[in-house]
Amino acid sequence: MAEKSRNFIEEIIDADLKDGRTRKVITRFPPEPNGYLHIGHAKSICLNFGLAESYKGYCNLRFDDTNPVKEDVEYIEAIKRDIEWLGFHWENECYGSDYFEFMYECALTLVEKGLAYVCDLTAEEIREYRGTLTQPGKNSPYRERSTEENLALFQKMRAGAFADGEKVLRAKIDMASPNLNMRDPVIYRIVHAPHHRTGDAWCIYPMYDFAHPLEDAMEAITHSVCTMEFEDHRPLYDWFIENCDCKNVPHQYEFARLSLTHTLMSKRYLKKLVDDGVVSGWDDPRMPTLSGVRRRGYTPEAIRDFAERIGVSKANSEVDIKLLEHCVREDLNKNATRLMGVLRPLKLTVTNYPEGKTETFMAEDLPGGEEKHEVVFSRNLFIEQEDFMEVKPNNKYFRLSVGGEVRLKNAYIIKCESVVKDGQGNITEVLCTYDPDSSTGGPTAGRKVKGTLHWAEEKTALPATVRLYDYLIDEQGELNTDSLTILNHALVEPFAGKARGRGRFQFIRQGYFTIDELDSEPGTLVFNQIVVLKDSFAKTLKS
């Protein structure tokens, strides 16, 4: 049995700790409050909070709210709820906007050092001056303004003297750098829009590249872990830390973001699904959001286990969603209360069982477990339509057919004697006899029969609405609107009533059904079916 290997970031930290560069590990999880967290964020959350946990440091939750037009307080609460649900605790709840004054001071420092200037070029002109991937850019005509003029102009920007887009503050670095991020990046832009936290206190807002390192420095972050696309922003990150004379020197490290097969995770698409009404909201059980999979019955333990298993590396990869499903099943299998349920009821009458008689059997909550609940048996039952065929198709058929025997789980072995049909020839009822000695502990309890069926008793079973969330995309890769939501009625054992709102249970064979904790509709169950958003659907959204 091999030891759990350390990921490359842990090795960096080990080295930093060893040679004294770091005394206490401080990380941060810095979402922009512009959408809900999804499984991809879970990887980052587990990494950042997990690192802090295992090195006995701490992790801050920081809302990177430097762009007022995209952000909203609605998302802040949702994000906090999801992180807590995953089981992590932040040391400090921070906001980039809390540091606006500090960032402004830093910008002033850069201006005073001659390392930043106010530029009057339009957005289009800046793009033209930036050059291309293969050609160097050229200097802005405003690049050589005097420090005094820059100071005055920047202060006027803050004071609201200019309209949106009229001027920007830029870092003076190198317009010929092969790294486009270093070609005099914009660090402040004018946005006359109310900010969800600072209101109209500001009309200039710092850009990510400028704000992020300063936020990290402000919070004494030691290891600023982000995704690969920021790798070539690192020289800029270091440039700001150095030139703004930061006391704390954080370092940025990058890892590959999570990509899952059959799943779309960009906020842009998820937001479109919500805005277009394709789903009922960010927490629709078909969504790959944390709030969505939570409603689908995923557990935080399963997600954390998944994050652990996929590892952390720099290789861009696509993880098979089967691994996520495996983690969920494994956790559910250990902890999910077992109940029986019948989705599409087919009447079953035990003809040799006395009318009016009932018996109570004990059913294990978990296989082999101590906890049990009662199930009532009588002459009048229901089984799943799918579990019956008048004529068995072959010898690999494990369910009930005329002349065949099966066990009703937790109860008796029954034999199908005949069926009742309606005028159209549809089977409306199955007539069976039972073996009175075959219940648990009985003389013939050990008899081997082909299969075991779930069942529900006519009078004691609870009706419930089961919502089957099916694939958004059919096998041909086309959007199948008919399958979006299928409502079914089901009968479940009385125990379901007690479990409602907290329990999870395994249902029938293939899937896990969970009790929807967030749905207000009583007795609503959600079929644990993963949402599939195939590439073709991504194309549909793009067009």
Next chain:
RNA sequence: UGGGGUGUAGCCAAGUGGUAAGGCACGGGACUUUGACUCCCGCAUUCGUAGGUUCAAAUCCUGCCACCCCAGCCA
């Protein structure tokens, strides 16, 4: 065709000069009052590729190939 990054099994991923961990998936078998679970067994003579160094290379060197990211006043 500028810069940055990544290539180990169908999918992730360890491995840091001493002869390819582990998980998922998959296949076979045992067990079973869930066709589930559990338990066994199998699954890379080879690490993108071509050379080189070495007693020894996935690991070091050189060339080549493939894929990802960057030209927002988004993050």
